[in-house]
Amino acid sequence: MSGLTHFDEKGNAVMVDVTDKPVTDRMAAACGSIRVSREVFEAIKNGTAKKGDVLGTARIAGIMAAKKTWDIIPLCHPLPLTKVTIDFTLEEETLSVEAVCTARLSGRTGVEMEALTGVSAALLTIYDMCKAMDRGMEIEKIHLLEKAGGKSGHYLRPSPF
Amino acid sequence: MSGLTHFDEKGNAVMVDVTDKPVTDRMAAACGSIRVSREVFEAIKNGTAKKGDVLGTARIAGIMAAKKTWDIIPLCHPLPLTKVTIDFTLEEETLSVEAVCTARLSGRTGVEMEALTGVSAALLTIYDMCKAMDRGMEIEKIHLLEKAGGKSGHYLRPSPF
Amino acid sequence: MSGLTHFDEKGNAVMVDVTDKPVTDRMAAACGSIRVSREVFEAIKNGTAKKGDVLGTARIAGIMAAKKTWDIIPLCHPLPLTKVTIDFTLEEETLSVEAVCTARLSGRTGVEMEALTGVSAALLTIYDMCKAMDRGMEIEKIHLLEKAGGKSGHYLRPSPF
Amino acid sequence: MSGLTHFDEKGNAVMVDVTDKPVTDRMAAACGSIRVSREVFEAIKNGTAKKGDVLGTARIAGIMAAKKTWDIIPLCHPLPLTKVTIDFTLEEETLSVEAVCTARLSGRTGVEMEALTGVSAALLTIYDMCKAMDRGMEIEKIHLLEKAGGKSGHYLRPSPF
Amino acid sequence: MSGLTHFDEKGNAVMVDVTDKPVTDRMAAACGSIRVSREVFEAIKNGTAKKGDVLGTARIAGIMAAKKTWDIIPLCHPLPLTKVTIDFTLEEETLSVEAVCTARLSGRTGVEMEALTGVSAALLTIYDMCKAMDRGMEIEKIHLLEKAGGKSGHYLRPSPF
Amino acid sequence: MSGLTHFDEKGNAVMVDVTDKPVTDRMAAACGSIRVSREVFEAIKNGTAKKGDVLGTARIAGIMAAKKTWDIIPLCHPLPLTKVTIDFTLEEETLSVEAVCTARLSGRTGVEMEALTGVSAALLTIYDMCKAMDRGMEIEKIHLLEKAGGKSGHYLRPSPF
Numbered sequence: 001m002s003g004l005t006h007f008d009e010k011g012n013a014v015m016v017d018v019t020d021k022p023v024t025d026r027m028a029a030a031c032g033s034i035r036v037s038r039e040v041f042e043a044i045k046n047g048t049a050k051k052g053d054v055l056g057t058a059r060i061a062g063i064m065a066a067k068k069t070w071d072i073i074p075l076c077h078p079l080p081l082t083k084v085t086i087d088f089t090l091e092e093e094t095l096s097v098e099a100v101c102t103a104r105l106s107g108r109t110g111v112e113m114e115a116l117t118g119v120s121a122a123l124l125t126i127y128d129m130c131k132a133m134d135r136g137m138e139i140e141k142i143h144l145l146e147k148a149g150g151k152s153g154h155y156l157r158p159s160p161f
Numbered sequence: 162m163s164g165l166t167h168f169d170e171k172g173n174a175v176m177v178d179v180t181d182k183p184v185t186d187r188m189a190a191a192c193g194s195i196r197v198s199r200e201v202f203e204a205i206k207n208g209t210a211k212k213g214d215v216l217g218t219a220r221i222a223g224i225m226a227a228k229k230t231w232d233i234i235p236l237c238h239p240l241p242l243t244k245v246t247i248d249f250t251l252e253e254e255t256l257s258v259e260a261v262c263t264a265r266l267s268g269r270t271g272v273e274m275e276a277l278t279g280v281s282a283a284l285l286t287i288y289d290m291c292k293a294m295d296r297g298m299e300i301e302k303i304h305l306l307e308k309a310g311g312k313s314g315h316y317l318r319p320s321p322f
Numbered sequence: 323m324s325g326l327t328h329f330d331e332k333g334n335a336v337m338v339d340v341t342d343k344p345v346t347d348r349m350a351a352a353c354g355s356i357r358v359s360r361e362v363f364e365a366i367k368n369g370t371a372k373k374g375d376v377l378g379t380a381r382i383a384g385i386m387a388a389k390k391t392w393d394i395i396p397l398c399h400p401l402p403l404t405k406v407t408i409d410f411t412l413e414e415e416t417l418s419v420e421a422v423c424t425a426r427l428s429g430r431t432g433v434e435m436e437a438l439t440g441v442s443a444a445l446l447t448i449y450d451m452c453k454a455m456d457r458g459m460e461i462e463k464i465h466l467l468e469k470a471g472g473k474s475g476h477y478l479r480p481s482p483f
Numbered sequence: 484m485s486g487l488t489h490f491d492e493k494g495n496a497v498m499v500d501v502t503d504k505p506v507t508d509r510m511a512a513a514c515g516s517i518r519v520s521r522e523v524f525e526a527i528k529n530g531t532a533k534k535g536d537v538l539g540t541a542r543i544a545g546i547m548a549a550k551k552t553w554d555i556i557p558l559c560h561p562l563p564l565t566k567v568t569i570d571f572t573l574e575e576e577t578l579s580v581e582a583v584c585t586a587r588l589s590g591r592t593g594v595e596m597e598a599l600t601g602v603s604a605a606l607l608t609i610y611d612m613c614k615a616m617d618r619g620m621e622i623e624k625i626h627l628l629e630k631a632g633g634k635s636g637h638y639l640r641p642s643p644f
Numbered sequence: 645m646s647g648l649t650h651f652d653e654k655g656n657a658v659m660v661d662v663t664d665k666p667v668t669d670r671m672a673a674a675c676g677s678i679r680v681s682r683e684v685f686e687a688i689k690n691g692t693a694k695k696g697d698v699l700g701t702a703r704i705a706g707i708m709a710a711k712k713t714w715d716i717i718p719l720c721h722p723l724p725l726t727k728v729t730i731d732f733t734l735e736e737e738t739l740s741v742e743a744v745c746t747a748r749l750s751g752r753t754g755v756e757m758e759a760l761t762g763v764s765a766a767l768l769t770i771y772d773m774c775k776a777m778d779r780g781m782e783i784e785k786i787h788l789l790e791k792a793g794g795k796s797g798h799y800l801r802p803s804p805f
Numbered sequence: 806m807s808g809l810t811h812f813d814e815k816g817n818a819v820m821v822d823v824t825d826k827p828v829t830d831r832m833a834a835a836c837g838s839i840r841v842s843r844e845v846f847e848a849i850k851n852g853t854a855k856k857g858d859v860l861g862t863a864r865i866a867g868i869m870a871a872k873k874t875w876d877i878i879p880l881c882h883p884l885p886l887t888k889v890t891i892d893f894t895l896e897e898e899t900l901s902v903e904a905v906c907t908a909r910l911s912g913r914t915g916v917e918m919e920a921l922t923g924v925s926a927a928l929l930t931i932y933d934m935c936k937a938m939d940r941g942m943e944i945e946k947i948h949l950l951e952k953a954g955g956k957s958g959h960y961l962r963p964s965p966f
Binding site for chain 1: 491495496497500501502553554557558560561562563590591592
């Protein structure tokens with residue numbers, strides 16, 4: 001089963017052997033959004049500027065989760081990440097908050113799962129902190145933006161247009 | 162800031178005091194999807210039936226992540242969950258896999274974050290196991306389906322129609 | 323060895339049996355301080371109000387560490403805490419930041435270690451975030467303030483005067 | 484905000500990018516103390532020699548906590564430490580136990596937080612194991628002793644005299 | 645598939661629903677052994693009495709691992725254990741060390757996996773600490789000794805004679 | 806105490822200093838077995854082929870536990886493993902399941918504890934999933950098979966014949 005690299009020839013799950021891959025600088029960026037009610041949107045927007053800092057807490061959650069991706073995703077390698085950042089954009093027209101997570105590593109395998117896990121934890125934390133106001137929020141559009149540094153080359157998500 | 166219960170009156174983040182809330186039976190169900198390429202879809206579908214069991218691994222990931230929600234989402238209470246299940250549906254027409262996570266607890270606070278975290282980890286694991294075939298997969302539509310057992314009453318997500 | 327309850331009669335470490343103790347409401351509060359340079363003090367004070375929120379990050383660290391006290395302190399019982407808060411006071415005259423952690427539980431054993439661990443992690447996080455400015459900071463005065471709810475009765479630390 | 488390296492130019496918390504820093508041998512040593520009652524002091528002193536080994540348990544706690552510093556302090560990098568030791572000194576004249584933690588790493592960033600976290604966990608464990616005898620113990624004087632191996636050069640804490 | 649309770653009717657792994665089971669006092673005891681060389685046996689025996697305390701470290705490892713059984717064994721419930729002890733017996737005639745782990749809980753499901761996991765971690769720690777002397781050590785005879793408190797009644801392992 | 810490398814000259818436990826050891830490719834393989842009843846054996850055998858996949862779940866458990874060996878065994882170094890696999894063999898004549906765990910690393914210290922911990926967690930998971938059918942299962946014969954890549958040279962367990 002060519003494409004499913006997380007299985008051996010008998011179909012059993014494995015943590016893929018990357019021992020012989022070269023150490024290179026690697027980076028990945030992923031993003032995702034949460035769609036919220038008008039009331040929640042205003043609370044987040046105001047909270048950021050003044051008090052009740054939803055995004056500050058979500059940022060810490062995303063960074064901490066990225067570091068333990070290997071403990072959440074079964075076949076991910078444990079990786080000593082050298083950088084993690086989380087950035088948020090408030091999108092007024094769609095009443096949504098977009099999160100972007102960027103991760104870096106000097107190592108033998110890519111960090112895209114770390115970026116995706118960081119985004120997911122940040123968005124889940126926003127949900128958690130605002131759920132008393134709105135239970136209908138939806139997390140959406142979690143995907144890889146960019147990936148560089150491995151044998152498979154530079155990946156840049158095609159623009160939707 | 163009335164709606165944001167995770168902050169005290171000064172705007173500081175807190176793990177909300179639920180000591181005085183009654184112990185009741187609580188449940189929550191959440192779902193979400195991952196949209197994949199035709200090639201990935203077939204690999205998952207065949208793998209499930211025969212070998213290379215992507216969904217079996219994703220199910221374990223979701224169950225284990227639900228148990229440590231409190232260690233991923235900063236202000237969640239540590240909860241001794243009494244049930245976690247993850248179910249998948251393959252949706253051929255949209256080339257997507259839907260995950261549903263159901264959690265239960267006899268306790269003082271709800272388990273919706275546990276259900277949402279279980280769904281997220283299961284979908285991320287599918288991404289991880291199939292990413293060598295397709296880096297353009299997208300995780301979407303993560304939301305609460307149902308919640309029962311707390312003071313705020315029974316929540317059932319309104320049908321989209 | 324009467325006083326050392328964490329050992330059995332042969333002197334071996336044990337996680338004390340609390341199965342037969344009654345479930346009661348328990349709380350504990352602990353505090354501690356970090357003494358910093360004038361430059362760090364100003365950076366924290368301004369950061370809190372405007373940007374670079376040292377204390378917001380330290381608060382999250384303290385809450386999350388309190389939840390996993392049982393995984394840090396070998397003989398502590400795993401406890402499903404029902405409340406954790408961290409509060410900071412900036413003390414201009416001594417150039418120090420004081421942290422107070424309050425924890426609650428409806429359970430069979432006390433939560434003083436959770437309060438003390440929350441304080442310690444919060445202060446260590448302040449150190450981490452400011453260490454590029456000053457490596458001579460000192461963490462001090464970590465102690466229990468109050469404890470209520472167990473068989474040993476109400477403990478209130480005697481005033482130093 | 485020059486000194487606060489854990490924030491980006493917008494004031495948001497980040498896990499600092501160390502990808503481009505050279506791999507060098509790094510070490511750090513930190514210390515701290517716990518002041519106890521005469522009764523506790525004697526119990527620890529005798530326990531060490533004969534049975535009821537408080538310090539042996541505290542040493543293991545400190546070593547294990549140093550290894551997971553990155554999971555306790557939000558913006559610390561995950562680091563594959565190559566050495567951790569904890570040493571204790573009983574100081575009869577002040578009725579206190581001093582802990583020193585030394586950590587080493589061949590890597591891209593320093594290990595002072597690991598040394599400080601190891602000391603803190605060791606001292607908290609002493610508190611835990613002796614708290615049935617004395618709730619008034621105080622943890623104090625946690626600070627960095629020495630740090631070597633990074634760009635910022637050798638740091639040796641100035642003598643108090 | 646009647647006997648395999650960790651699967652639903654479709655054969656999918658689940659964390660079994662125990663929400664409706666009564667809270668009762670539960671205990672379990674498990675044991676296991678490690679067979680070592682004469683040289684290792686003597687080192688452990690002398691170490692216990694004087695210094696180089698292999699068994700003290702292994703005891704802490706077993707207690708801490710029992711507490712996180714739910715994070716090691718995928719379908720185990722998270723349980724707030726109320727007691728964990730580890731006891732060792734040195735068996736000169738077979739050159740082996742036997743470990744017994746006893747766990748208790750007031751809860752809705754049994755603690756036999758916690759007792760078995762505690763034993764396993766304690767024996768692995770002995771292996772780790774002595775492996776420089778002998779790589780041929782073997783861990784054996786890990787089994788349940790006793791279990792009480794659930795619907796399935798009292799289990800006492802039949803004597804081998 | 807020559808052979809016990811996990812203690813310093815005073816007999817205190819340490820995480821051994823490996824900073825100055827060279828980075829080399831290292832591998833280790835370990836195995837172990839669980840003896841089960843005829844009924845359990847058939848359930849596992851059929852489950853593997855069709856549904857109720859005991860071994861698939863146990864494989865994930867073993868891989869994930871190997872990654873956190875450093876968090877289970879107190880004096881193990883945290884290691885960014887580059888490969889983990891778990892393989893099972895059903896042995897009809899002895900009614901047992903044998904697990905083999907292979908781990909690799911490019912690093913400064915060996916990975917035998919990771920292989921042994923992976924085996925132990927996999928076997929414990931089999932016990933967990935089948936315990937409703939048979940509480941008399943026994944885990945046995947956990948030992949190192951092979952180890953390569955360090956200063957101590959290639960170790961291959963002598964054949965029993």
